[in-house]
Amino acid sequence: MNKIPLERKMKQKIFGLLLVLSTVLVLTGCPNDTKPLSNNADLSALTVNIGSLSPVFAADTTAYTVSVPNGTSSITVTGIQADHTATLSTNNGVSLDLTVGDNPIILTVTAADGSTQDYVVTVSVTAAGTSADLSALTVSTGSLIPAFAADTTAYTVSVPNGTSSIAVTGVQADTTAVLSANNGVSQDLTEGDNPIILTVTAADGITAKDYVVMVGTDYYSSNIGILMYVPAGTFQRDGVSAENTSTVSAFRMSEKEITRDQFRAIMGAEPSNTTYSNGTTDPVQIVNWYHAIAFCNKLSIAEGLTLAYEVPGVTFSTLTYGNIPTSRDDDWDLASANWTNTGYRLPTEMEWMWAAMGASSDSIGGDIVDGVNTGGHAKAFAGSDGSNAIGDYAWYNSNSGDKSHPAGARVSNELGLDDMSGNVFEWCWDWFGTYPTGDETDYKGATSGTSRVIRGGGWHNNAPNCAVAYRCGYEPNRQIIDVGFRVVRP
Known part of the structure; x- marks a missing residue:
């Protein structure tokens, strides 16, 4: 028998082993080296191009809000995948239209294995403001x-x-x-x-x-000087009831009482008693109510204004001082007022009171409540702030020396009006009578009576007569040593 060489036997053994190994591998299969697909559907960042996210971005927070101003028409929401194999919905990074109210924008992240996660950004567009304050x-x-x-x-x-x-x-x-x-x-x-x-x-x-x-x-008159603006307003006229209120329209009032010089320049004469006067720049005195309304009309004529008063049978353009009655006269008692005309007139009692208390500029804290002067009627004198001295504001029996003094020499009240208390009493338009109750607007007094109202106190009287609320009446023909007047215009 032929012998196989040793080298050949070794090769045959190795080949046999390889054949067995390959057979085993074929029968048992090879190990699988493919990794499982990712299920990461997180974002690593989330941004908006206007406004800011609330709360601040975190991967495990999926709900956010963004507030944007009214008028914002679009927004872009952009997310970045934490896993690059994940995909983002097609609205990612795209400008999206907005409407007023809540606009939910949903970015969907789809992981490689097909699982998904939604990130919801609710964009609130503020409604158009309704504040017109x-x-x-x-x-x-x-x-x-x-x-x-x-x-x-x-x-x-x-x-x-x-x-x-x-x-x-x-x-x-x-x-x-x-x-x-x-x-x-x-x-x-x-x-x-x-x-x-x-x-x-x-x-x-x-x-x-x-x-x-x-x-x-303010108005300026070349004849009587400045007429101070008195604003419209509402006030409580007495201490009886808070419901007793008066509303007056705006008007202008002469800064000072009409002086002796001014009266003479218009009327041609003046009745003052020099015993009780320091000079012609003092207020005119001893004038009756008829004199006062005549002066108003004559001054209006001099300045081209429409007349405030009509007296039956009297033509004021030709009237002279001497024609003015000094006794009771039925025609002059029927005098009527044209309230819409531009001319000079006497203040109504309510206009006088409103101006004396300082109107809506009353300096006493708490007098004005919700726009209504509720306490000015109780002032001790015009210009009082509750702590100042009457002698600085008014000439009365304690400081006058039994005479009148130049108009405007004392401190003015809150509206810049001089001598609203003291120096001379002042005629008003109204017939003297009991006040009505309740609310009144532009009240002009009773339609008839026996006496006309005077206000403000005078050099001959005591301090209580200088109070804003003090009132009394005289017959219209009476001429008193400490009674004069001032004028108003619309």
Whole structure:
């Protein structure tokens, strides 16, 4: 038998082993080296191109809110996958339209293994603002009456005669609201009342509010000087009931009582007793009510104004001082007033009282409640702040030396009116009588009576007669040593 070489036997054994091993591998299969698909559907970042996410992004937080202003029309929400094998929905990084209210935007992350996770961003678009309020209102000259409050829409401002312009400036409480074009713009003034209206239109384009500032200029008369602006307003006229209120329209009142010089210049004569007067710049005195209304009409004629008064049978253009009755006269007692005419007249009792207490500028804290002067009627004298001295404001029996004094020599009241208390009593239009009860607007007194009202106290009287509430009456023909008058105009 032939012998197989040793080397050949070794090769045959190795081949046999390899054959067995390959057979085993075929029968048992190869180990699988493919990894399982990822189930990571997280984001690693989430951003918006306007506003900010709330709460701050965290991978395990899937619900967010974003607030954007009214008028925002679109937003882009962009997410980044934590696992690059995951995919994001097609709205990722795309500008999306918005409407007013809540806009839910859902970014869906799909992991490699097909599992998903939603990230919800709710974008809230603020509705258009409905606030048409102001947060501030100022004027370039003078001061607002009453002081500014957002829910107060009507104001007055008094400016000196000769003031040619004013700027009224408002600030919106809601910055998205729009103010009318005249805001903050200098506006021309004419003598008299100048209403300036600032309109605030809310962002919704529907809601609007008007703030009205009535700018009243003082008048100047070459014959009697300044007439101070007295704003319209409401006040409690007595201490009997808070329901007894009077509302008066705006008017102008002579800064000072009519002087002896002024009366003589218009009437040609004056009746004052020099025993009780320090000079011709003192208030005229010993004038009766008939004299006072005659002066008003004669002054109106001199200044080209329409007459406030009519008296049966009397032609004021030719009337002389000597023709004015000093005894009771039926025709003069029938005098009537044309309230809409431009001429001079006597104040009504309510106008006088409103001006004396300082109107809406009353300096006593707490007198004005919700725009109504509830306490001014109780003031001890015109200009009182509760602690100042009457002698600084009024000539009365304790400091007058039994004489009148030059008009305007004492301290004026809050409206700049002199001698509203003391020096001489002042005739008013009204017949003297009992006050009505309840609310009254532009009350002009009773239709008839026997006496006309006088107000304010005089140099011959004691301090209580200088009180704002003090009133009495005299027959219209009576001439008293400490009774004179001042005038008003619309």
